[in-house]
Amino acid sequence: MRDHSNGIARGPITGVGLGLLGVACFSFSLPATTLALDGFDPWLVGVGRAAGAGLLAIVYLLAARAPRPAANHWPRLAVVALGVVFGFPICTTLALLTSTSAHGAVVIAVLPAMTAVFAVLRGGERPPAAFWGASLAGLVAVLGFLIAGGGIGGGLHTADLLLIGAVLLVALGYAEGGALARELGGARTICWALVLSLPVTIPVAGVSLALHPVGTPSGSAWFGLGYVTVVSMFLGFFAWYAGLAAGGVARVGQVQLIQPVLTLGWSALLLGEEVNGLTMATAALVLLCVLLTQRTRTARPLAMGLTQ
Secondary structure, X not given: OEOOOOOOEOOHHHHHHHHHHHHHHHXXXXXXXXXXXXXXOHHHXXXXXXXXXXXXXXXXXXXXXXXXXXXXXXXXXXXXXXXXXXXXXXXXXXXXXXXXXXXXXXXXXXXXXXXHHHHHHHHOOOOOHHHHHHHHHHHHHHHHHHHOOOOOOOOOOHHHHHHHHHHHHHHHHHHHHHHHHHHHOHXXXXXXXXXXXXXXXXXXXXXXXXXXXXXXXXXXXXXXXXXXXXXXXXXXXXXXXXXXXXXXXXXXXXXXXXXXXXXXXXXXXXXXXXXXXXXXXXXXHHHHHHHHXXXXXXXXXXXXOOOO
């Protein structure tokens, strides 16, 4: 079935496929951030990426002749911006100043469970008990990973708190954006959120450049900054929000449980980070959780225009 207002094909298979494409794009976000931090100021990496992506969004919206969102869409776009434009990029960038990409990959594995929670609170979806059981198992695995130290040392650290904050904020942005994408389309949802944020992101990026002028960053640092700007903050959301809209926020959000495994691979292969036994065991467990959640079916959403 097709929604004639935004051209999003509906259905769990389409949604999961688009969601997997988005996850593939996002899986390199933490390693790319680590690369960018080797040559750029953290605030330029965390906020400047959104400024650059916002300029790309203007070009896209003009080329697509996209109509302006309705008045009731702007507050919801502000929620999306809070989570995905500011919350996640800033918190993860600051966390990676003292944490490794591999550690962060496992911590943010709680994201699918939190996305499902916000889907219920804001999107009206009602997953069955088996779905919640599998999600809870993934959450418990990550909490155990944190308590055991996760390779940083015993107990919680500031980086862990920043990562948890990133998860909560971006889960809210995912749930709201996935619901809003049913009305605006996935590409227009992230583009308008980026444009809405430009009055903040451009000045912050400008101040960062003024206080910390760019010297001679390495090619890998430029690649990292370019990746988080063009892919993580822009193109990846085209597929991700379209997938959430097509297959349901709570269900498709669970495919992101695969992201820690992919990110661990990038961290080990490209950054040379150590992936110890505890990290591998936790990653394996959350991978099992995604298989279980995808075998459950989402109950019919509440009457909020979110039929599948």
